[in-house]
Amino acid sequence: MNAPLPVEVLKQHLIDPEICIRCNTCEETCPVDAITHDANNYVVDPDVCNGCMACVPPCPTGSIDNWRLVVRAEAYTVQEQFGWEELPQEKSLPLAAGASSAAVDAAGASQVASAGMAAMPAPPVTPPTPGATVPPWSAAHPYVNLYTHKTPITATVVGNYRVTGADTESDIHHIVLDFGEQLFPVLEGQSIGILPPGTDAQGRPHHARQYSLASPRDGERAGYNNLSLTVKRVTQDHGGAAAHGVCSNYLCDLARNDTVQVIGPFGHTFLMPNHPRANLIMICTGTGSAPMRAMTERSRRLLGAADVGKLMLFFGARTERELPYFGPLMKLPRDFIDINLALSREPGQPKRYVQDLIRERAEPVRQLLSDRNTCIYVCGLKGMEVGVLDALRDVVVQSGEDWSILHDALRREGRLHFETY
Ligand code: NAP
Secondary structure (H helix, E strand, C coil): CCCCCCCEEEEEEECCCCCCCCCCHHHHHCCCCCEEECCCCEEECCCCCCCCCCCCCCCCCCCCCEEEEEEHHHCCCHHHHHCCCCCCCCCCCCHHHCCCHHHCCCCCCCEECCCCCCCCCCCCCCCCCCCCCCCCCCCCCCCCCCECCCCCEEEEEEEEEECCCCCCCCCEEEEEEECCCCCCCCCCCCEEEEECCCECCCCCECCCEEEEECCCCCCCCCCCCEEEEEEECCCECCCCCECCCHHHHHHHCCCCCCEEEEEEEECCCCCCCCCCCCEEEEEEEHHHHHHHHHHHHHHHHHECCECCCCEEEEEEECCHHHCCCHHHHHCCCCCCEEEEEEECCCCCCCCCCHHHHHHHCHHHHHHHHCCCCEEEEEEECCCHHHHHHHHHHHHHHHCCCCHHHHHHHHHHCCCEEEEEC
16 A cells, blocks of 8 residues: 655644734734735735744734644635635644644644654744733733624713814824723723724725723723723824824714724733832823823822832823823822923924933933833834834943843843834
8 A cells, every 4th residue: 555645734823814903013023024914814924934923922812823734735825814704614634644733843833744754943033022022920910802803892982082282283082981881801001992883995894993091990980981092083194195094083083972892902911010119111102102191090099009119201292282181191290200201393492202301311210220120111103112222222231231131131021011003
């Protein structure tokens, strides 16, 4: 009898289109550019993916962590995956493949199932991402994916008002959603998805858009089952051309008592520490202030009941009037939070970014960085990531310390987090 021909089996990496919120985190994280997207789906190219797993921890929904054993020659192509509305069922493998999950590298690299064939080399060491992929050790346990595209929860709008000057271009809204008697547990730093009504150009329902919570875990109003979002009305694309943001315009135009379809919550790493005397360095631009507002308000509500550490905020906006929540922010006591505003287009003032202020306040920043109870959160424009990292490095190096050692520790200990778009 002829021996069966060896068949190469692949543990194929797939993204669940029903759970994915199209936030682009995986595509940005992938060190080998195996992840791509079209208007419908984010997908993994089986010819490029080396199973390094770098994309798995940062994914806020877990939709990235899907795997199928397939015959390599029959792996799902990128084009096939673009058309999916849901993941395909598991297929049974031909007997000749002799396939079992044990026959396949746990990291997802393909191997030849027949004995005697050389195994694939181990995947390369994953290059580090700038931020941590684990939460701070004392963070509370988050709930994620309680509600999905197929099973959204309905929330009622109980507040919607503008938090930037009426005469400015930045139309930013504070929107409060109430969940009534329904379960929707959240933590500061988590986000939710909003399903805008209607369909896209292809006639498909719109995908969810992700927004960070601007309120703490016990509600926008303490003791109420509600939460708030900070939403900027999108009227231009990144290049400045006219564009209509489907979800942001929908949200900014909502009236009291309107209902909204919500999915989530999402996020299991960008979470605040819970232990006494934990310090927060919060660095944000524009609507990236949402999670900072949530963490600040959580800390404010704990004052008197718990030993709250130091809070230091670096907040960038074009002008004072375009800085969301300017009024309430400036009313916070200075011995509770150290506020540093970086205004880039304030008439008569030099252009300043958050990274400039980090350098100007090098001494208190360095002191906080030298305390292992300090966690750093960065949220807002993608472009600030490099500038902020450079500024933190400069502060550390100036004091004669080694930034790469501290940076590694911050990542390993879940003390440096980025959420940028
Ligand atoms: P924006 O008004 O366009 O910019 C805010 C400030 O950041 C401006 O002063 C701007 O200066 C400055 N800036 C521009 N490039 C910078 C850089 N490389 N480094 C440091 N500062 C820089 O901000 P926005 O429109 O509100 O955007 C906020 C971002 O946060 C969006 O990308 C959004 O997707 C993201 N985000 C939002 C949420 C949410 O829940 N809503 C959550 C997470 C993240 P210039 O004068 O030079 O423009």
